[in-house]
Amino acid sequence: MVKEPAVTLHLTRIGPSWMDPITNFLENGKLPDDEKEDKALRREAAKYAIIQGQLFKKGLSHPLLKCLHPDQTDYVLREVHEGCCGHHIGGRALVITRFSISEVVVSDNGTQFTNKKFTEFLTGLGIKQKFSSVEHPQTNGQVEAANKVVLLGLKKRLAKKKGAWADELASVL
Template identity: 25%
Template sequence: MDGQYCRISLDRHSTRRSQTGTQNPGASCPFHPDWGHLYKRSFTGPYLRCLRHLEAQYVLAELHERICGNHSGGQSLAHRAHSQGYYWPTMKKDAAAYVKKCDKCQRYAPIPHMPSATLKTVSGPWPFAQWGMDIVGPLPAAPAQKKFLLVATDYFSKWVEAEAYASIKDKDVTKFVWKNIVCCFGIPQAIIADNEATNKTLIIALKKRLEQAKGKWVKELPGVLWAYRTTPGRPTGNTPFALAYGMETIIPTEIGLPTVRTDAAKQDDANAELGRNLDWTDEVRESAAIRMADYQQRASAHYNRKVKPRSFKNGTLVLRKVFENTAEVGAGKFQVNWEGPYIVSKASESGAYHLQRLDGTPLLRPWNVSNLKHYYQ
């Protein structure tokens, strides 16, 4: 260019000669210098102004998060910058990176429904050896301000124990285990803090019984537990009551409309029938264990097909899912979905991570990988 700039016509099909009388370089080159700026010939519209790195970052910021922005995705952001008349060689890559590091986009990002780890099934070797325990709530306030439900499920028989509390402290859990598990079924081999599937079943059953009287869930709880214990489960093919006690219970329906079984209970050979049922208990439980293993294997295969693995190294910055007890009061629908960032301080083999705040203060308990996501800066 010999240190001179050439003015070019906005009409891409015409050229103008410079002061030296030479033809405008734009006639053969897709890039055009004009008044100290470089322009690129576009195939879809007017000439595109070529930007340096700092200029490109300014445009991305304006179009993504400032007065002209709506926090769109990377592809949409690059398309908008292009349509506004700008160009630089890595605009699609830079737009995707800018959106990826946007703090608000990360905090308000939707919570993924794809599982982040493979399903790990747990089954008890015999009845009441392993229990899963969890807390449900807060629920609508019931008499005595009871808002929480402590639920324990035997992994083998699926027998459920549950009690309502106004608040649940360590002493309440200890008393519950002693009263509802140890005194009734003996000392368990293990108690695991996981009981999500049973929780959902109980909540759905309570919803169907309550209708408008939401505060009466404590009154309906015994009936829901009885129904659950006497209903055959798909994993085992038996009722929790039968696997626990060796025979099926007699339900009120059989008193109103007697069956062969209830008539037999009045005869002299009732004790003999009871003895035979107890003799067959081991066979019934073994069949249930085989069916349970097959069910868990098929469920794991179906679940694991949808898994999108996610893991973190020590020192990684992560965001944590916002729960009801950590949500901003009064935010309503404008509540953020993720909070943080936190630093991963230690990883465990079970897929849980110990976290600490940026100032080094550790969080009280580990968090499952499904409640965490990468934070990019």
């Protein structure tokens, strides 16, 4: 566990930036005199938090994002691409690691999803299988449309891959 920052910035002069009004409001409650600017600043500041003197942008589906002063951005970008992090993993490989295997597969009661091979395949990956209700036929249509997209994507990828698990899954699909 890293107890100190991996990158330390030492700047002697920092000019004004877009962060100043937000920081001043969050730390000191200082608002602009204009009523429109006041409302806009309150609305924008709700998206940010100050933690240990640093401004961070909050989000529901992502971690806190540290806000950088414009004077810091060039240094940080250079450090990430050329310095200590210069050999970072490429974008495509990085996106593959963001998502994991699904926890649940929801399907209709079609025979291709209720057969033994498909159930064993899901069980082997630790995926729960759930079925949509017969009482709501409109959900079955949505499931079928989603399944078409999933199946097409799987078939395209499996056609390019070789291996026992790919052949087994292709035979199920």
